[in-house]
Structures are given as C-alpha cells and as structure tokens.
Amino acid sequence: MTDLPGRRPPPLASKTPSFRERVDNLRHLGRLLAQIWRTSKSLTAASFGLRLVASLQPIALLYVGKLIIDEVVRLTGSTPPGPDFADWWSSGALTPVIVLLLVELALVLASDLLTRITGLVDSILSELHSNTVSVELMAHAATLDLVHFESAEYQDKLERARRQAAGRNALLSQMFGQAQDIITVATLAAGLFVYAPWLILLLPLSFVPAVWGEARFNTLAYMMSRWRTPERRELEYIRHVGASAETAKEIKLFGLGGFLIERFKTLAQRIFADNRRIAMQRSFWGALFSAISTLTYYGAYGFIVWRTIVGDFSIGDLAFLSGSFLRLNGLFQKLLLGFTQIAGQSMYLDDLFSFFEIEPGIVSPATPKPFPDPIASGIVFEDVGFRYPDTRTWALRHLSFTLQAGETLALVGENGAGKTTIVKLLTRLYDPDEGRITVDGIDLRDFAVSDIHAHIGVIFQDFIRYSLSARDNIGVGRIEAQQDMERIASAAERSLADAVIAKLPQGYDQQLGRLFNKGRDLSGGEWQKVAIARAYMRDAGLIILDEPTAALDAKAEAEVFSRFKSLAAGKTAVIISHRFSTVRMADRILVLENGAILEAGTHAELLALRGHYAELFELQAAGYR
Numbered sequence: 264m265t266d267l268p269g270r271r272p273p274p275l276a277s278k279t280p281s282f283r284e285r286v287d288n289l290r291h292l293g294r295l296l297a298q299i300w301r302t303s304k305s306l307t308a309a310s311f312g313l314r315l316v317a318s319l320q321p322i323a324l325l326y327v328g329k330l331i332i333d334e335v336v337r338l339t340g341s342t343p344p345g346p347d348f349a350d351w352w353s354s355g356a357l358t359p360v361i362v363l364l365l366v367e368l369a370l371v372l373a374s375d376l377l378t379r380i381t382g383l384v385d386s387i388l389s390e391l392h393s394n395t396v397s398v399e400l401m402a403h404a405a406t407l408d409l410v411h412f413e414s415a416e417y418q419d420k421l422e423r424a425r426r427q428a429a430g431r432n433a434l435l436s437q438m439f440g441q442a443q444d445i446i447t448v449a450t451l452a453a454g455l456f457v458y459a460p461w462l463i464l465l466l467p468l469s470f471v472p473a474v475w476g477e478a479r480f481n482t483l484a485y486m487m488s489r490w491r492t493p494e495r496r497e498l499e500y501i502r503h504v505g506a507s508a509e510t511a512k513e514i515k516l517f518g519l520g521g522f523l524i525e526r527f528k529t530l531a532q533r534i535f536a537d538n539r540r541i542a543m544q545r546s547f548w549g550a551l552f553s554a555i556s557t558l559t560y561y562g563a564y565g566f567i568v569w570r571t572i573v574g575d576f577s578i579g580d581l582a583f584l585s586g587s588f589l590r591l592n593g594l595f596q597k598l599l600l601g602f603t604q605i606a607g608q609s610m611y612l613d614d615l616f617s618f619f620e621i622e623p624g625i626v627s628p629a630t631p632k633p634f635p636d637p638i639a640s641g642i643v644f645e646d647v648g649f650r651y652p653d654t655r656t657w658a659l660r661h662l663s664f665t666l667q668a669g670e671t672l673a674l675v676g677e678n679g680a681g682k683t684t685i686v687k688l689l690t691r692l693y694d695p696d697e698g699r700i701t702v703d704g705i706d707l708r709d710f711a712v713s714d715i716h717a718h719i720g721v722i723f724q725d726f727i728r729y730s731l732s733a734r735d736n737i738g739v740g741r742i743e744a745q746q747d748m749e750r751i752a753s754a755a756e757r758s759l760a761d762a763v764i765a766k767l768p769q770g771y772d773q774q775l776g777r778l779f780n781k782g783r784d785l786s787g788g789e790w791q792k793v794a795i796a797r798a799y800m801r802d803a804g805l806i807i808l809d810e811p812t813a814a815l816d817a818k819a820e821a822e823v824f825s826r827f828k829s830l831a832a833g834k835t836a837v838i839i840s841h842r843f844s845t846v847r848m849a850d851r852i853l854v855l856e857n858g859a860i861l862e863a864g865t866h867a868e869l870l871a872l873r874g875h876y877a878e879l880f881e882l883q884a885a886g887y888r
C-alpha cells in the first residue's frame with residue numbers, strides 16, 4: 264500500500280501561521296460572539312452578568328482572610344477576659360472575628376452557587392449555539408453549487424467546518440471566563456500594588472515561558488489537524504464502507520473486511536503517531552515551564568516572609584500578599600494561556616467561517632424572467648462546451664441540438680459519452696463554459712434557479728433512497744406538497760409505485776430502508792418506481808429520466824414507459840437509457856460520442872443509416888435472440 268494519500272512530510276514550523284495571521288484570525292471571535300448573541304440574548308447577558316459578580320470574589324475573600332488573621336493575632340496578644348469561651352463571648356471581644364468569619368462563609372457559599380449557575384447557563388447556551396451553527400451550516404451548504412460537492416477540496420472544507428460546528432463549545436465558556444479573569448486580575452493586582460509594587464514585576468518571569476510553549480503547541484496541533492483532514496475523511500469513509508448496510512453484501516462476498524481493516528489501521532496509526540509526538544513534546548516543555556513558575560513564586564514568597572519577620576508586614580498582610588501573588592500568578596498564566604488557546608481556537612474558527620464565505624457561483628439574476636409554462640417552442644443547445652473543474656478534457660464540445668416542445672428525446676451513447684452532463688447543464692447544476700442553452704429563446708441564466716428546478720422533474724440514475732416513509736420518499740419530489748396525499752397517490756400510480764406500496768405492511772406509512780428500526784428495504788426496481796413517482800410530483804413541463812429503468816424488469820420497463828409516453832403527451836421529455844427497447848419509443852434519438860453528437864433521428868431513421876446506433880442496436884438485439 265504505497266499509494267495511500269497522506270504520505271507527506273509533517274508540517275514545518277515555518278509553515279505555521281505567522282503572528283500576524285494569528286492576530287488576523289482573532290477577528291473571527293467577533294463573528295462568534297455575534298453568533299452566540301443571536302442564539303440567545305438573555306442567556307448570553309446572564310452568563311456575562313454572573314461572571315462579573317464572581318470576578319470580585321477572590322480579592323474580597325483574600326482581604327477578609329487578612330482581616331481575620333490580623334484580628335486573631337490582635338486577640339492572642341490581648342488580655343483574655345476569662346478562662347472560658349462563655350467569658351470571651353459575653354465580653355464581646357469575639358464579635359468582630361465572628362462577623363468576619365460569617366462574611367467569608369457567605370462569600371464562599373455565594374461563589375459556589377455562582378459557579379454552578381454559570382456552568383448551567385453556559386452548557387445550555389453551548390448546546391443552543393451548536394444547533395445554531397449546524398443549522399446555519401446546512402442552510403449555507405444548500406446554497407452552494409454541485410461543483411462544491413463534487414470537489415475534494417470543498418469536501419475537506421465542509422468536513423472541517425462540520426467538525427467546528429460541534430467542537431467549539433468550550434471556546435464560548437473560555438471567552439466569557441477570560442473576561443471574568445481579567446477583572447479579577449485587575450482587582451488583585453491593584454491590591455498587590457498598594458503593598459509591594461515590585462512583586463508585580465516578578466510575575467512575567469513565571470508565566471511567559473509557559474504561555475509561549477502553549478501557543479506554539481496549539482498552533483502545531485491545529486496545523487496537524489488541518490493537514491490530516493483528507494486522511495480523516497478517508498478514515499470515515501473506510502469506517503462507513505466497512506460497516507454499513509449498503510456495502511455489507513459486496514464487502515462480504517469479495518472478502519474485503521481484512522483489506523479495509525488493514526487500510527484503516529495504517530491510516531489511523533499515522534495520525535496517532537503524529538498526535539503522540541506533539542503530546543509528548545508538549546508534556547516535556549509544559550513540565551519545565553511549570554517548574555520555572557513554581558521557583559519564581561517561592562522566591563517572592565521567601566521575600567515576603569522576610570519582610571514580615573523584620574516587621575514591615577503584619578501576619579495578615581503576609582497571608583494576603585502571598586495569597587494574592589499565588590492567585591495572580593495562576594490567573595495571569597491562565598489568562599495568557601487562555602488568550603493563546605483562544606487564538607488557537609480562532610484558527611479553527613477560520614475553518615468554520617471560511618466555509619460560510621464560499622459563494623455560490625450559480626446564482627439567479629437580479630430580475631429573473633419567468634420560466635415558460637408550458638414551454639412553447641423548445642430548448643436549444645447552441646454550440647455548448649463544458650469541462651468539469653480541474654479537468655483538461657471537454658465533457659461536451661460544440662454541442663448543438665434542439666429539444667422541441669412536446670417532444671420525447673432519448674440520449675444514447677457509451678459510458679462517459681456526456682449524457683448525464685447534458686442533464687446537469689439543462690438543470691443548471693453547472694453552467695456551460697462555451698455557448699448557451701435557451702428555453703423559448705431565453706438564456707437559462709436569465710431565469711431564477713429555483714424557477715428552473717420547479718419546472719423540471721428529474722430523476723438521476725443515482726437517485727437517493729431516503730430512509731423515510733414511503734409517503735415522504737415520494738413527497739420530497741415537491742416538498743410544498745409533502746402532505747398532499749392525493750397528489751402523492753396519483754404520482755405513485757403513474758410511476759407504478761402504488762403496487763409496490765400496497766404490498767408494504769404499513770402502506771404509505773412504511774419506513775423504507777434498513778437504517779432504522781422496522782424499516783423495509785425494497786428491490787432496486789421497486790426503489791426506482793418510488794423515485795420516478797417523485798418526478799411526477801411536479802407539474803413539470805420538462806421531465807428528465809436519467810437511466811430510470813436500469814433496475815426494472817422488462818415487463819415493468821415496458822409498462823413504465825408506455826405510461827410515461829401517455830402521461831408525457833404534450834410535455835417535453837428527455838430519457839437517458841442503455842436499453843433500446845426504451846430508446847426506440849422516443850420521438851427522436853441523439854447518439855453521443857465523446858461529448859459530441861454522432862447521429863440523430865428517429866429509431867427507424869437511425870437503423871436505416873446503418874451507423875453506430877444500428878450497430879449497437881443489432882448487438883443488443885442479438886443478445887436476446
């Protein structure tokens with residue numbers, strides 16, 4: 264297995280984003296905040312408010328602690344009012360210290376309560392936000408072109424964005440927590456500054472190395488995750504192929520289980536090795552930097568102890584200062600690490616928001632023309648040329664033909680001749696690179712895209728087998744009429760799906776597919792009849808069936824088509840098929856080869872021509888003799 268993708272060297276540190284790029288990424292935080300605010304204004308405000316109150320708690324707690332110690336020291340130095348607690352109590356000497364203890368208790372209880380409520384608010388907000396992002400992601404993906412979904416690069420982007428939709432929840436609490444810590448740091452630093460300004464100067468020594476290390480490893484981890492996206496997608500793919508209902512038959516019969524497992528292991532091992540390397544480096548440097556920080560703290564602590572011994576500070580001051588320094592040191596570190604983590608996370612946010620920045624290329628004009636209903640003269644391909652993105656060969660070139668209104672046109676040709684591509688252009692899933700396509704003389708690009716789709720009923724050869732009820736499987740053909748049972752039943756009758764559904768234990772309510780409990784799978788031909796019903800759900804002036812009958816038996820195919828012909832009377836239709844029994848029913852046939860028209864005419868004309876069509880027809884007919 265030497266040709267596995269991903270045999271690339273790991274990312275170099277020099278290729279990691281520059282400081283400027285990282286700062287640039289921070290702008291995504293604003294977008295994220297706006298998104299969170301959109302999700303729930305009241306919860307966002309509650310989270311901020313609660314944190315503001317909580318941020319003042321540490322300094323208050325330390326200061327009350329200092330007052331308690333000073334009071335205790337004062338009391339131990341004073342003359343006792345008597346030998347018992349009752350004497351102390353009645354003298355009132357204990358009142359100040361008891362009040363202080365109660366204040367401290369209240370502060371601790373309040374702080375615990377605040378932390379829990381904030382955690383609750385954050386977790387609810389996170390979940391809501393994750394839903395908001397998923398919905399916005401799906402909504403945006405729905406606006407994108409087919410080309411986006413057919414390109415590996417966009418698939419990678421989508422995959423990364425999808426991971427971010429669910430994965431950035433911690434960031435929300437972190438950002439809010441950061442704001443809380445900033446206020447706490449400011450209050451603690453002010454306190455420390457009043458007593459011993461020079462102690463503040465010592466602080467950076469203890470946290471700067473740790474922060475630098477963390478920033479570096481965050482970036483590396485991000486680069487690794489980004490760079491491994493194709494492999495991760497492949498892993499997901501192998502996992503899916505190896506264990507899903509659709510693939511089980513073939514995997515078993517070809518005995519592919521072992522092959523897939525090996526491939527999975529190789530890929531997983533490579534990703535694991537990278538991650539382990541970064542994790543080990545991170546642990547080593549983390550331990551070293553943490554030791555530096557501890558040393559600094561003890562240096563400062565020793566100095567405060569000395570100043571207390573010589574009488575510059577009271578015992579309460581000692582507790583307050585060492586406590587403040589310890590908290591500040593921890594908080595500063597947390598704050599800066601938080602910043603680097605947030606900066607790190609904002610790189611991931613770039614994945615999310617850059618997906619939102621992908622603009623669809625196939626858009627409706629500002630003032631679209633109404634799609635002709637019914638089509639009066641026909642659809643014309645004028646010297647159309649088309650190349651799939653990033654390919655050199657033309658899928659179609661110099662293609663000119665007319666599809667007369669009311670005509671049934673069949674497209675035939677060998678695999679890869681360009682038949683499906685014509686349908687993709689006709690439905691504006693792609694735009695031609697050369698020439699143009701007109702409907703009643705109007706360029707396809709002058710219609711609203713949704714209007715084109717509303718007037719065309721199309722079923723592709725790789726139609727979807729929705730794991731939904733039979734009713735919904737047909738209803739999705741015209742989503743506005745999803746509840747219209749009469750319309751669904753009539754579409755099913757036209758496509759012959761009604762007989763299939765009549766056999767199901769729960770009729771139209773039967774869950775189809777094997778994905779969910781009580782789901783019933785259908786045969787290939789039965790699925791096809793259900794899919795064809797979707798095309799009949801639309802009052803489309805143009806119906807396109809791209810190899811719709813490949814899985815139907817000969818009798819069913821003849822039936823489906825004679826019905827199609829009678830129903831399509833007056834409607835324009837395009838049929839793609841490899842079966843000549845189907846093709847011969849068309850009014851006219853285009854024979855395609857390498858993206859160009861080789862022959863055109865009726866079945867009889869093409870046979871008389873004794874060309875490629877006649878040859879293919881003879882070949883197939885001979886097979887039946």
Ligand SMILES: Nc1ncnc2c1ncn2[C@@H]1O[C@H](COP(=O)(O)OP(=O)(O)OP(=O)(O)O)[C@@H](O)[C@H]1O
Nearest residue numbers: 413651654658676677678679680681682683684685
């Ligand atoms: N998404 C794509 N990206 C790049 N090339 C493509 C893509 N889809 C199709 N092609 C290429 O374009 C050409 C025409 O393909 P098309 O699917 O139109 O053939 P077809 O006549 O419908 O074939 P079949 O009978 O096998 O369905 C082929 O050479 C194919 O390999």
